[in-house]
Amino acid sequence: MKFHSGIILCLAFLWLGGCGDDKPKSVTLPVIDKFADTSALAKAVPGEQWHSDIPQLADYWQRVQAALQANPPILMLNAQELPDAKAQLAQQLAVANAKFLQFTRDEKTHEALRNEIMTVRKALPADFNGNAGPCAQAECWRVEMYDHFHNASTIAFVDVGQQQVLGVSRQNYTQPDLSPRLVALASAIAGAAPEVQAILQDRNRQPDKKDFKTALQDSMCERSHHLCVAPTYVFENDALWAIVDLTAGKLVGTRWTDLGASGPKTVVTERSLENETTFRNFCEKVNSLSQDGWNMEYVITGSDGLQLSKVTFNGKQVLKNAKVMDWHVSYSTREGFGYSDAIGCPLFSSAVVIAYNGPKTEPIVKDGQEVGFAVVQDFRQPPWPTPCNYRYVQRFEFYKDGRFRVAQADFGRGCGTDGTYRPVVRIDLDAAGAGSTDTVAEWNGADWTAWDKEQWRLQDDAKFSGEGYQYRVTGKDGKGFYVEPGRGQFGDAGRGDHAFTYFSAYKPEEGEQDTVTMGSCCNKDYQQGPEHFIEPAEPLKDKDVVLWYVPQMKNDGNPGSEYCWADTRVKNGVQNIEVWPCWSGPMFVPVK
Amino acid sequence: MVLLAGCGKPDMGNFKPGVADACRAMPAFISKTGMGAQVAIDTQQQGYMGLRLLQPQSGKSWQHPSWDDAGHVGAFARDRDGNIYVAPTPDVSLAENPPALQNRIYRIDAQTGEMALWLELPAVAPPSPSNPFGTMGLFYDCDTNSLYASSLAGSEPKQANGRIYRVDVATQKVMSQLENTDAIGVGVFNGVEHKRLYFGSARSSDVYSVALDAAGDFTADARHEFALATLPDGNTTSARKFSFKQERDGQYVMQVKEVEFGFRLLAENNPHRRMYRFAYQPGQGDWQFSGAFPEVGE
Known part of the structure; x- marks a missing residue:
């Protein structure tokens, strides 16, 4: 930091010496919010339960439905x-x-x-x-x-x-002052939320949390574009914000803020809640899951999506890890035009398509029976589904019989109807347990033929066993998995994977760590990135192998045959984004 | 007595109130491109990378071979000689914008049109895959021949390590810097009282300002100006770019462009981005919000 003297030089020297040093000055900004770790997203609750718990909401919803039937369709005062x-x-x-x-x-x-x-x-x-x-x-x-x-x-x-x-x-994109009806409704929704009740009814609260006043703060739901507001509970030194979505009639989440005079006011919104909560809970720490004999760790990475690791079934490791390195999107009518999209964390990452929340688990039901569960992770660009924005979903399926599937889908909408999506999936199999060496064999139409060196294959050129298997990966004990590519048989509206598969010998430097985008967006051949790990081809015999799987899905925006597509429709008078996902991914079937 | 009176009160200069970058010149090389005089510098990077010149009417474009050397770019600023300073900014991937090369300023020579590395900014820590950003905002101040640059290099989730630099254009040296300041857009305006640098926080929608002294260096006089989020129908975005102009009626106007920022890659097609306008209030030395409008152009 230098001061312009403008005075006699000899005085200037003394002046500088007397007024401090010549170092740059710094301005302290309130960048570290001590309450940032208190953000929490509300647990999903069915709308019917909200209505039964909150009579005002049920009454309001009835009036909304009546207004939608009226002419003009306006809920009046x-x-x-x-x-x-x-x-x-x-x-x-x-x-x-x-x-x-x-x-x-x-x-x-x-x-x-x-x-x-x-x-x-x-x-x-x-x-x-x-x-x-x-x-x-x-x-x-x-x-x-x-x-x-x-x-x-x-x-x-x-x-x-x-x-x-x-x-x-x-x-x-302008929200007027709320009607008294909605002000009361917002308070009722916040007050009835289990997350808020748990705090207010906590008998062990600190003394400064015994008494509070309520207030209504402006907030916003930047991503859903819903009408949102923040009833707040103001205590002696801080305030609890409850973000209420009045369009959907639900609590979005909660967060504490400081009432101190230091720095500008913190504004809690849907976006800040989603970013902070997801980053803290799923990016900054590794979580674990145990269900139906399956155990695993999971984390949302900076640019490789949701990564599952140390996946075991009945105590035996079957997957070292699995993740999506990139989504390549190319457009056939525009040579060289497309993107390599990295998916990952909403903050401090190299991702361009981000998680709004952590993974969810859901049951897999077949013929009325629960046969397994799925771990599902959603990634979106905030303006999705407006054109040239993307949404991708990873879905890991685990079955009680030991099968598992590594699947993913694009949910549109992209930059046109001439797009082809190619996710680059890395699957580090442990066919015969942790650290095992694997043998890769391909079905040749009559028998299994072992691969002795690294190579790739296009699914469209492959042969399949009667069960639909393309590969068999086994350990020395003969145990392992068949690899069954998607050919439209999984009941998820997938139209076939047309996948490039590559088997490479495991090397930690080849994609095990979080990796920035690899390969060109727009190559139509096998050169999608993994080829770098098999050229020149090295022997596979007695090696731990990694399967790289790059499906190819052509999108379709034509009414009636939509695929890898999304569109905004009207439902109950509000925006409902209809999606036509293009699922891909192989099933891994235990070798008996 | 003179000595004591001077202590703690830096010479704040005597700048003519108004726009501080009005001297910016058009680069001479443009006349040699055959594009005519009515051209815009386009950094939308839809289907190309880097900068290009664009004739808005005809859609004709021109790009020097060196203009994609920095990968994707973000902010740029012209100086009084027509040189253009450019910040590399990762967009959809790090392939063309390796983190190690992001805390730089490139310069397009006004005479030749050639773009070359001009300055590597000194950072607390280099950019990385978990924060791939370096130089973010650029603004040229005519009075002091200074280029102001914000950088996010080395910032972490719970530690703001960014800086705002004043670079003396003549010597290419950093003369002054604000520490621990994560900012995106920067802009200088000569207020009635003195010259101020406005900057948008990368971590919130807050806009701050800091007074500049006669040399253009930062003083300790910093203040919070406003937050985009608390404006009528505002947003929780960050202030990405500041520009100032004088209307025909003499009113000074500040325009602020927004970006949704989370220290992650920026690529997205957001048709709802807006520009916020403020009118200067000479009496108070501050800015009054006058409305938000859809963003147009760069």
Whole structure:
């Protein structure tokens, strides 16, 4: 840090010497939030349970459904909520105005969209930026309507004396002040949430947590584009925020903030909750899972998606680890145009398509019987499903009979209908237990032929056993797994993997660590990245082997045959993103 | 007495209130490209990498062979001679933007159009795959012939190691720096009182400013200006780029462009990005929010 002297040189020397050193100055910013570790996402609860627990929500939902059947489809303020006769008249005049109604139905299908009158009040000078126009002479009322589908507000200025609408304006991505009905509903949802109740009813709370006041803070749901608000519980030194999604009628999550005077106010929102919680719980630490005889560790990586490791079945390790290195996306009508998308953590990562939450487990049910479970991890680009944004899902299936599948899907929507998706999947098998050496054999149409060196094969050129197996990977004890590629047989609407497979001898430097994007986005042949690990080909005999699996899925946006695709539709008057995933991935079947 | 009076009060200079980068010149090399004078510097990087010149009307574009040497790029700033300073910024992958090469500033020579490495910024720690960002924001100040650059190099989840640098353009030397400051966009404006550098936090939607002295160096006078999140219909994004201009009625306007930032790769096609406008209030020396609009252009 230097000071401009502007004075006599000899004095300048003394001046600098007397006023401190010549080092750069620093400004301390409140970058470290001591409450960042308190963010928590709410557990998913079925909508019916919310409705049964919160009578106001059930009542509100009934009114929403009735409004969707009405014409115009607008939930209006009733006489109890809006007792003033002039205000009621203003509301009636607004909802009879064609321009005010312009976006209340879907443009193409004319389905009713969810619209709700939020406020009806006398217009104020501040509403006009100094130019009140006709409202300068008349008694104008301002009517605000929120459009849940478009996340937009429509405002009408109504002259009740002349019984006419003077003007209508619309603001996208703008949320008006809430109606008293929704203010009360937000508080009810927050107060009924188990996560909030657990804190408020904790009898061992610190003294400064005994008493609190409630308040309503602005918040937002940047990703769902829903109407969100934050009832807060203000204690002596800090406040508990509960982010409530009024469009969906649920709690999004909670977080504490400091009430101290140091630094600017922290604003808790859907995005901050999702980023902080996911990063802390699933990126910064390795978790473990135990179910149906299966045990494993899992972590969301910086750029290789969800990685499962040390996967055992009945005590025997079958997978050292498995993950998706990259998603290659290329477009056939634009030579060389495409992306190599890395998937991973929402903060401090090399990922471009990110996790909003940690993995979920779900049962696999066949013929009414639970036959296993799946570990599912979702990754999205925040603007998805708008064009040129992507969503990918990993799904690891584990069956009670010892089979497992490493699957993944694209959920659209990409940059066009000429796209081909090629996930680069690394599967480090332990066919005969941890650290075992493996023997890879390929079905030649009549028998299993062992591979003696590293190589690759395109599924379309391969032969399959009667059971649909392409490879057999076994240890010295003859135990191991058959590899059954996807050919549309898994009941997940997959249309076949058309996969490149590569077997390489295990080397820790070949993709075991989190790896930035590998290979070109847009090669159409086997050169997807793993070829670097098999060229020149090394012997496979008595080696621990790694399977690289690169399926190829061509997308389709045509109505009726959509694949690797997503589109926004109307459901209950709000946006519902319909998806047509393209699942791929091999099943591993134990060798009996 | 003179000595004591001077202590703790740096010479803040006497700058004419207003826009601090109005002297920026168009590069001379543009006249040799055959693109005409009405060209824009385009860093959208849709289907190409680096910078290019674009005729907005015709869609005709031109790129010097060296302009993709830094991989994907982000911020850029022109100086009074027409040189263009460019920050490498990883976009969809690290393949073209290795972390080790991100804490740099490149310069496009005003005469030749050639882009070359101009300065490697001194970082607490180098960029890495878990924080692949280095240089982020650039802004040129005409009064002091300074280039301000923000860097996120070496920052960690619980430790802000970023810096904002003042680089003397004539000597290519870092003259002053703000420590422990994770910022993206930077911009300088000459207020009624003195010159201030505005910067957008990389960790929140907050915008801060710090007073600059007569040489353009940072003083301890830092303050919080506003947060995008608490503006009417604001967002929890970070301030990515600052620009200043004077309207015909004499009103000074600050425009702030946003980005959703989480120390992860930035590539996404977000049609809803907005630009926030503020009007300068000479009486208070601060900025009043006047509205948010869809973002247009770079």
